[in-house]
Amino acid sequence: MNTTLLNSNSLIINALKAIKEKNYKEAKNILEKTVLLYPNSFEANHNLAILNFQLGNIDKSIEYFNKSKNLKPKFSQVYFNLALAYDKKNMVDHAIKNFKKAIKIEPNNSLALHQIGLMYKKKNNFKSSEEYFKKSLNLNPVFEENYNQLFSIYESLNQNDKFTKLLDEAKKILNEQDLLDFYSAILQYKKKNYEIVIDILNKIELDEKYYHQNLAKHTFLAKSYDQIKKYDSAFHHYKQNNELTNKYYGKNINEKNFISYVNQRVEFFNNFNLEKWAQYPGKYKSTDPIFLIGFPRSGTTLLDTILRTNSSVEVIEEKPILRNFLIILEKKTNNDFRNLNKLNQNYINEMQNVYFSEREKYLQNRNAKVVIDKMPLNIIHIAEILRFFPNAKFIFALRNPYDCVLSCFMQ
Numbered sequence: 001m002n003t004t005l006l007n008s009n010s011l012i013i014n015a016l017k018a019i020k021e022k023n024y025k026e027a028k029n030i031l032e033k034t035v036l037l038y039p040n041s042f043e044a045n046h047n048l049a050i051l052n053f054q055l056g057n058i059d060k061s062i063e064y065f066n067k068s069k070n071l072k073p074k075f076s077q078v079y080f081n082l083a084l085a086y087d088k089k090n091m092v093d094h095a096i097k098n099f100k101k102a103i104k105i106e107p108n109n110s111l112a113l114h115q116i117g118l119m120y121k122k123k124n125n126f127k128s129s130e131e132y133f134k135k136s137l138n139l140n141p142v143f144e145e146n147y148n149q150l151f152s153i154y155e156s157l158n159q160n161d162k163f164t165k166l167l168d169e170a171k172k173i174l175n176e177q178d179l180l181d182f183y184s185a186i187l188q189y190k191k192k193n194y195e196i197v198i199d200i201l202n203k204i205e206l207d208e209k210y211y212h213q214n215l216a217k218h219t220f221l222a223k224s225y226d227q228i229k230k231y232d233s234a235f236h237h238y239k240q241n242n243e244l245t246n247k248y249y250g251k252n253i254n255e256k257n258f259i260s261y262v263n264q265r266v267e268f269f270n271n272f273n274l275e276k277w278a279q280y281p282g283k284y285k286s287t288d289p290i291f292l293i294g295f296p297r298s299g300t301t302l303l304d305t306i307l308r309t310n311s312s313v314e315v316i317e318e319k320p321i322l323r324n325f326l327i328i329l330e331k332k333t334n335n336d337f338r339n340l341n342k343l344n345q346n347y348i349n350e351m352q353n354v355y356f357s358e359r360e361k362y363l364q365n366r367n368a369k370v371v372i373d374k375m376p377l378n379i380i381h382i383a384e385i386l387r388f389f390p391n392a393k394f395i396f397a398l399r400n401p402y403d404c405v406l407s408c409f410m411q
Contacts, residue, residue: 008034008041009043011033012030024055028048028052032048050081052064065078066082069082076112079105080109082098083095083098083112092122110135110139117130117132117136130153141173144174150162151186154166155190158190182216194228197221198225201221215244215245215248221233222234222236269383276341278343289373289385289389290395291372291378291392291394292304292373292395293379293396294379294398297403298398298399301317313370317374319361324354324358325355326381329351340383372395
């Protein structure tokens with residue numbers, strides 16, 4: 001073994017030791033030094049890519065995964081990891097492309113096939129999604145998550161025959177009786193047999209790992225009790241659902257932060273005069289964005305469905321298009337709304353490009369003449385939107401607040 005390889009291996013071993021001891025900063029420094037000294041070291045580049053991914057430095061992880069790919073082009077795991085990184089960036093097409101490269105090298109990789117199914121599901125391409133989940137299932141018949149995803153597709157598309165057939169197959173293979181009973185209850189709900197649903201779901205105790213199903217269990221119980229007019233029981237299970245949601249997803253969430261976030265805007269923009277802002281000619285007049293806004297559960301999805309019936313209209317449904325835009329803007333203004341008036345035309349044009357680049361990631365119909373960005377709570381960012389797009393249009397969905405609040409509780 002030559003000296004160069006020994007030295008690079010020694011550095012990598014030290015880096016892996018630092019990772020094991022959770023000293024990620026030291027590990028990162030060692031791996032960066034290794035890559036600098038030995039740029040053709042696959043292990044250094046790949047481990048640095050993985051570490052950056054784990055630390056949330058997704059752009060850097062993509063950079064080093066690509067270097068690793070070039071150094072070892074027939075190693076399927078690199079493409080798999082690169083695809084995961086692209087998924088984190090919401091670059092779904094890039095993710096699919098790299099998962100498929102992993103499959104080409106390793107055709108029996110059921111996990112990569114499953115991931116492709118997830119990517120197509122994100123794109124609402126349920127036909128392709130179903131195809132890849134089934135391919136994954138053929139290779140690994142006991143992989144429960146394939147069943148869960150297929151059940152989810154069939155349930156959402158009301159494909160009861162496919163749901164029934166899959167359930168029959170699952171009963172022959174899976175040993176989790178409570179999970180099978182849960183899906184049996186969903187099928188009974190689709191058939192409007194609410195008493196049977198209640199009887200089945202009240203008898204099962206799903207394992208803690210099935211947290212999605214545990215949430216859905218209380219939702220279906222609540223809806224079933226509601227249908228048979230046992231409203232106290234329905235209320236109880238909606239409450240249980242909310243408590244479990246907080247348990248699974250709300251550990252690091254402080255609701256007061258969002259309220260403060262909204263109040264800051266209300267306070268600053270109350271009686272605000274837009275004409276105070278320095279105005280610049282709109283660079284994108286022909287493509288001024290359209291936003292569908294309103295309080296959650298105010299009917300935006302129904303309106304979305306109506307708008308989609310026109311083939312020249314595309315509604316991008318609840319995607320974080322404004323997220324990166326706002327992160328960049330808040331750094332520029334130091335979270336001080338007064339600084340919005342100090343932006344020059346070049347910066348405004350640059351930020352317009354940022355918005356449209358983000359929106360482009362989620363476009364499905366490239367021939368759409370009208371694109372609508374549907375994110376109800378963008379209502380709190382109207383000021384920022386108008387700063388960069390003074391001719392933006394807003395579709396405002398309004399519903400009785402009592403109904404909105406109750407519907408949020410039931411969701």
